[in-house]
Amino acid sequence: MGYPWKNLSPKDGFLVKQNALLSDIDQKILTFLYQPLIGTAAYSLYMTLWTEIEEEKYWSEGILHSELLTVLNIGIPELYQARIKLEAIGLLKTYVQTDTTKLTIYELQAPQTSEVFFKDDLLSLLLLERVGERKFKNLRKRFIVEKIDKQKFQEITKSFLDVFQFDAELLKREKELLKEPVSYIGKTANSNPKVDPKTFDLKFFYSGLNQQYINRSSITKEIEETILVLHTLYGLDELTMQQFILNASDIETGTIDEKKLKKLVYDDYHNKNQQNISLKDVVEKDIQIDVNQQKTRENDLMKKGLTKEDIAVIEVSEQISPYDFMNSIKEQKGGFVTKPEEWTLEEIVKKANLPTAVINILIHYILVVKNNPTLDQKLAYKIANDWAQEKVVAPEEAIQKVKKMYLENAEKKQQQENRNKTYTQNRSKGNYNNQTTIRKETLPDWAKAENNQMEEKPMSEEEKQAFMERLKRIQNFGKEGE
Template sequence: MGYPWKNLSPKDGFLVKQQALLSDIDQKILTFLYQPLVGNAAYSLYMTLWTEIEEENYWSEGILHSELLALLNIGIPELYQARIKLEAIGLIKTYLQTSPTKLIVYELQAPQTSDVFFKDDLLSLLLLEKVGERKFKKLRNRFVVETIDKNKFQEITKSFLDVFQFDAELLKREKELLKQPVSYIGNTSSTRPRVDPKTFDLKFFYTGLNQQYINRSSITKEIEETILVLHTLYGLDELAMQQFVLNASDIETGKIDEKRLKRLAYDDYHNKNQQNISLKDVVEKDIEVESNQQKMRETELTKRGLTKEDIAVIEVSEQISPVDFMNSIKDQKGGFVTKPEEWTLEEIVKKANLPTAVINILIHYILVVRNNPTLDQKLAYKIANDWAQEKVLAPEEAIQKVKKMYSENAEKRQQQESRSKSYTQNRGKTNYGNQTTTRKETLPDWAKEGNNQLEEKPMSEEEQKAFMERLKRIQNFGKEGE
């Protein structure tokens, strides 16, 4: 199954653009009215992106998604889920650049004003369903301003021309300057979420109403939007909606009471259902499915005798590219990737026809298990050739190969050490009569270096723990399945 967030990588850069200056009242609207709709993660994402823009600036500096993930303490799927919620509710617009480099721009949109929010059918009904009627009224009252009784007061406000005079000729001369095309902060209106359900047949709906006393002109564009919202939220079909519209209409005038229409639909749903409607975004189910698949995979690998550390390495090997994998290990060890290593890796990727995860296990074996400072070309080619010929197609198979190599090499070392010790003891003893002389062999430096074989051993427990922590962070950042 392909998941949409797999196109997003922690190493992808992004910029944040502020479309409108956000005020304190905007923050209150976001907190009290939008947060219940989008959830904590999406709210935190919006506020975090907002803080990336410094005061009096409208663009952020370039940032990596890995930094954003670390701040929010979530993975790629959860970040994608939070982002599309903000997009759907009208708080973010996302733009993608693929050439010459991949770059994403998040354009923050201002929230609706409180009066527009509560007049918007979709937003207000969603909030009502989410928090309940009592809390809904309480939230609405937070944004209600007591109006002036203009019947008791006389307005004495001065007009512009009562206070200012200007030179009309000067204004005419500067007309061209004023026409220069520029983009101003906050020059676009806030984005409202829309519904356009294909499951509601408006033509059939209107045909049924034509036989009634309803005045067709009474169904304005706004009321039509309300009908579509009620259909979307409460699953009302065309026939049911016709009846609700009739019940909300004035028999004499044929006009429709929009508030009564919404109340009738709301009461009907809750009389039949003991709970509020539950909205799930399209990604939530995919994340749950992927999580269950991962748990099943871990169980399967455990049954095959793999340790938690093995499984963690396998999971990471399946999620990031060989280049990123090698860079991560080198960073951990305080080193860097050399050009010959890059060429070696490129050659293996091109010619060995091994899966990405299997190549990552090869890298892990040479740099971590063997603790080599570099990706030894000769050894890497030898292992890649062997695995290609043996048709090693899964990282767990590669891990088993690694364990077998480690075991065989350990056994060979033990035999060599045993033979060497026996040889040294026999050569070092010479009998002259009854006297035994022990002679110590002295080897030159080059010979010592030549005979010193690199010991294959895993990292110490402390080093392994630190390495696994880093892998976990990569795994958390890199759920994009590279």
């Protein structure tokens, strides 16, 4: 199963753009009205993106997603989940650069005004369901402004022409300048979340109403949208909705009271149900499935004899490119990737036909297990050839190969030490003529090359812990930060 957040890497960059400056009232609307709908993670994401833009600027500097994950203290799946919630509610638009460089633009949208929010059926009903009737009324009260009693006061406001005069001829001459197509900062058209359910047959619904006293013209576009919202939230079918429409209509005029309609549906639902409706997050289930699959795979790998450190390396190897993997190891060791190493890696990727994760295990073996300072070209080519010919297609297979190589090298090293010891002892006794000829083991080419490398040196516990922390930051198991 493919998960959309798998396409996002902590090393991918992004920019933030805003079309309107947020005011104090906008922040209050986001906090009190939107946050109950989108949750704390999405709310934090919006506010964090907003603070990335400096004052009096409308674009942020380039930022890595790893920095965003660190600030929010969440993982890639949760970031994706928070992002699409903002998109669905009309607070964010996302653009992805289509050329070879991976770059995302997050364009912040201003929240609706409080008046529009409470008049919007979907937003207001969702808020009502989330916080309950008492809290809903209190929240609405926070944003209500008492009107001026115009019966007691007379307006004496001056008009523009009462105060200013201007040259009409000058305005005509500068007309073209004023029409230049530029984008200004300020309030832009907000986008409300919309519902367009294909499960509600409007044609059948209207055909049933035609037999009643309902005035068809009284079902305006706004009321039709309300009907679709009520159907979506409360699962009402066409026949049930017809009955609610009849109950909310004036029997003499055939007009429909929209507020009464919503109140009837709300009360009916809660008389029959003890709990509020809950929106099902389409990503939440996928995230849980992904987590369960990951746990199952970890258990399977452990049954094959792999350690937690092996599994962590495997999981990281499956998530990032070989170059990023090698670069991350070099950074952790305080080094850098050289041009010959880039060429070596490019050649292996092009010709070996090995999966990305397997190539990463090869890199890990040479740079970490063997603790080589660079990706030795001769050794890398020979191991890649061996694995390609033996059809190594999974990182766990590559890890097992690495372990086998390590054990074989350790055994051969011990045998060589024993032979050297025997030779020294025989020589010291003067038994040169009776000395048994020592047969040299015949090894594969890549193993010969390996034995010419520096001595096998397992990582210390401190080095192992440091590398595991680096892996976790790359994989975003932990959170990047010094």
